[in-house]
Amino acid sequence: MQKLLLLGDEAIAQGGIDAGMSGIYAYPGTPSTEITEYVMHSKEAKSLNITAAWGANEKTAMETALGMSYAGKRAMVCMKHVGLNVAADAFVNSAITGANGGLIVVAADDPSMHSSQNEQDSRFFGKFALMPILEPGNQQEAYDMVHYGFELSEKFRIPVLMRITTRLAHSRSGVERREIRKQNDLKLPENLKQFILLPANARRQYKHLLSNQSAFIDSSEKSPFNYLIDNPDKKLGIIACGLAYNYLIENFEDHHVPHPVLRIGQYPVPEQMINNLYESCDTILVLEDGAPLIEELLRGLLNKGKTIKGRLDGTVPRDGELNPNIVAVAMGMTDTRGRDIPSLVTSRPPSLCKGCPHIYSYNALNEALSEFYKGRVFSDIGCYTLGALEPFDAINSCVDMGASITMAKGAADAGLLPSVAVIGDSTFTHSGMTGLLDAVNANSSITVMILDNGTTGMTGGQDSAAVGKIENICEALGVHKDHIRILNPLQKYHEENLAIMKEEIAYQGVSVIIPRRECIQTLTRRMREEKKKQATEKAEA
Amino acid sequence: MKKDIILAGVGGQGILSIAATIGTAALNAGLHLKQAEVHGMSQRGGDVQSNLRISDRDIASDLIPFGKADMIISVEPMESLRYLPMLSPEGWLITNTKPYINIRNYPEMDKLLAEIESQPRHISLDADEIARELGSPKSANMVILGAASPFLDIEYKELQEAIRNIFRKKGDDVIQVNLDALQAGRDVAEKQIKLSLK
Secondary structure, eight states, X not given: OOEEEEEHHHHHHHHHHHTTEEEEEEOOOTTTHHHHHHHHHOHHHHXXXXXXXXXXXXXXXXXXXXXXXXXXXXXXXXXXXXXXXXXXXXXXXXXXXXXXXXXXXXXXXXXXXXXXXXXXXXXXXXXXXXXXXXXXXXXHHHHHHHXXXXXXXXXXXXXXXXXEEHHHHTEEEEEEOOOOOOOOOOOOOSSTTTTOOXXXXXXXXXXXXXXXXXXXXXXXXXXXXXXXXXXXXXXXXXXXXTTHHHHHHHTSGGGOOSSOEEEEOXXXXXXXXXXXXXXXXXXXXXXXXXXXXXHHHHHTTTOOSSOEESTTTTSSOSSSOOOHHXXXXXXXXXXXXXXXXXXXXXXXXXOOOTTOHHHHHHHHHXXXXXXXXXXXXXXXXXXXXXXXXXXXXXXXXXXXXXXXHHHHHHHHHTXXXXXXXXXXXXXXXXXXXXXXXXXXXXXXXXXXXXXXXXEETTTTOEEOTTTTTHHHHHHHHTOOGGGEEEEOOSGGGHHHHHHHHHHHHXXXXXXXXXXXXXXXXXXXXXXXXXXXXXXXXXXXX | OEEEXXXXXXXTSOHHHHHHHHHHHHHHTTOEEEEEOOOSGGGTTSEEEEEEEEESSOOOOSXXXXXXXXXXXXXXXXXXXXXXXXXXXXXXXXXXXXXXXXXXXXXXXXHHHHHHXXXXXXXXXXXXXXXXXXXXXXXXXXXXXXXXXXXXXXXXXXXXXXXXXXXXXXXXXXXXXXXXXXXXXXXXXXXXXXXXXX
């Protein structure tokens, strides 16, 4: 078959389509979004009747995928690394229920925090849940590992975590496809109690998971993605996980490293392979993108064995993404660098788009709050987090999805009045609703501004689960309808808008302000598509 | 053959259209390719870059090592300088001179242009102006690609073919405009190369 030029994300999606996946579920999050989008836009996936859907959040997506696995079909669920925190309850327990149809959980990590609030390493989550983990080192492996991962999942009846990083997710390369495998038939679990985690059952299932660990390790020892490239200079042995291998060989002529290299792409770590390398070499260097998982295991608490180099001893920086230069320095090779950046080059941070409704909303909010001292606006995750930057300087927090409302409540409980939350429409239905219920039940004096642009903006304009429902949700949660105020965030309505904001900020109780205007990006895209459609209709007529 | 290219610009300027054209041409020429892109937060009007690597052999890293890039192709003058640490001592800087000003403290234009002029191997041109003269302001990126084309080690006709492929659905007029833009950029570059050799 002809090679396709695919992003790592797209390779995973195409792998799913070709490996007989019946459904893919996700909540958008950089750098994972393109996996699900690819399946949504694929004509092939449509013709194969593959379900591709955004969930309200990662937890609902994870559970839906688990339900499809229960019914015997292959399912995938995709999220960014912090999304796995949201899905964690379902994720950790899914290792105990096990899978029926193959289930792959894709977590896309973001070392260096290109578009995230932390750089947590999802491999720790997989290890914590006692689940096998796959970590592709290139786009072809990303594709192949989906086929392999579904088989692994069905062989051991266990979900498999696939851990990628931004660099692979958003880098393109040639990928060779395989024949399309038929989807599984509907088939219930052999034991209809497998998914009932009542204590008595759960204890049995957990023991089963524990007893399977040696089989998982054995599978890692024999995995096509774990292998030793033996070389004569045994002064140093190198363990290279995922993409780190590429950065390593980049530094050598013909990609030939003089030292033995153990390449890791499947976990739990292959103990025997690592032991063999350790025994045969004087010193070990561990190269892993993310946190020092293997390095910590090798060093142990007391670090009394051979010298282990890596992120913990400073051979490699403790944080941030790897690159060829970092690995060169770790290998004791000379660093390379071009000329310095001239001093006249200034930083150019991201900013809200021209015409973005949030620009008006923040300017108006700043004005409405101008009589109070600063430091009382709790915000959330989305384009509007850019309200933290100049010229707005309008917000004081951004922690996790939904935290704006609950933090505002906590601060109000502490006596910070007024206390304001700013959250987007999609983030509100993701994780804001429950917090609003807490605030209503406590009759907290907070004002929640739900910036409704009708889309999940930051990740490129995916459908928002909140569209057309926000005021009904707020009212149903118990916010008094007189204090649910919808604004048109345009300068021409400023006087009226400002008065409403001031009123609701002064109100002693939960109030909700909804500035509503479509995202300028989705609006532009919609207009373009409509124009195109009209042109075709005209041509046809 | 190996070309390591940094594409630079501001989010929304469409540097990926240049990458797509080079990528299509490289694949048709039977070359290997890796291309690291930037998606997500920085796309919103912030600085963006893409690492594009083409080679007749296997490519290891998705990222180009610092100091090893063969060229920087930039659609914005200040952004072209941001990636100088990536450029090899023999590398070329090919940049648009039309600034994209969305920040308060954008440097003074004469100083910025003087900095670009002080780079040992560079091509600079107002691609927006050239594209406007051709009656197609949207094809400035193809002008820049044309200006980079003498350094790519990909046959010019492969680039032309790639443009025909990419814009096929948009009709012959759009294809022709982009081909003209490519040629106009190439003409400017060739003139500047000749001058620098004198």
